[in-house]
Amino acid sequence: MSATLIDGKAIAAETRAEVARDVEAFTARTGHRPGLATVLVGEDPASAIYVGGKQKASREVGIEPFDHRLPADAPAVEVEALLERLNADDAVSGILCQLPVPGHLDGVALTGMIDPDKDVDGLTPLSAGRLALGLPGLRPCTPAGVMVLLERAGVDLRGAGAVVVGRSNLFGKPMAQLLLGADATVTTAHSRTRDLPGVCRTADVLIVAVGRDRMVKADWVKPGAVVIDVGMNRSEDGLHGDVAFDEVSEVASAITPVPGGVGPMTIAMLLRNTLAAAELQIARRVPA
Ligand code: NAP
16 A cells, blocks of 8 residues: 555544543633534434434533434424424534434424524534535534545645535535635536546545445546545445545555544534534624
8 A cells, every 4th residue: 555544533533632622621711511412313223323422422522412312203393392492502502413314304404493503513504505605604524524634634725626526415515615615626526427437537636425335446546646535335344435445545645544534533523513613602692
């Protein structure tokens, strides 16, 4: 392997330690402890594990976790009433509605109810609009985590050609906006893109979030490119990314592994967003 490994696990641990220090300073300064409310509807085991991980990570950095669980058949009005209560609760800095929600509920509509200044997932229409307009706001955790990885790896984005493969609301679109905000020249590719390998080969920075096991091969990558692999594909022989790591790491100058690359950054950025949200609540309470 000739590429430098971008160690997401180590960078996420540093980020969490920074957040823990900043939470302590915030609490000393304001007398207020940041709080993260998670809302889980139903008993989906994977979602329960994710929520449990977020609660534990919060506690570790001094953020108060508030765990709200509703039965799978909870009517929409009950979930909406809970979100309204959390929006109004001063002890709650950030709110996260774990997706997917059961079929009778509208996950997009529920997420859209969250106060944008408490939207620690950065997924409400208002947060997306703020990002698109280049206004301050809470950014989606995984693309924000990729920006931290690129920064820590010393990647100069100004004027660089960046290709994002994938255009989901959760990752691809906000990723492209963040790169644009950092003065990269951005191309977004997707399932209808013509000559995808050729488009990828133009990239100085190639970011792949597709959900297809080891799709990106060595001859899709410009020699010396930085490659960020967001994909998480579970198979019988373990967890793999969207990039064929063994061969691409012979061509790229730097690359994230799977696991241990982008994945650990997501929760770290959720913690950082919760602290940022707590700062927003305090600023709102202080009369101008
Ligand atoms: P998604 O909503 O399913 O979106 C996938 C995107 O990939 C779509 O835009 C789709 O194009 C595109 N695509 C699908 N097949 C393609 C192909 N053959 N060639 C080119 N583009 C193709 O998925 P997502 O939520 O963005 O997640 C993508 C991957 O990232 C998944 O593996 C997911 O597990 C992972 N992920 C990881 C984290 C983390 O914390 N590490 C966070 C989020 C996501 P169309 O729009 O044309 O259909």
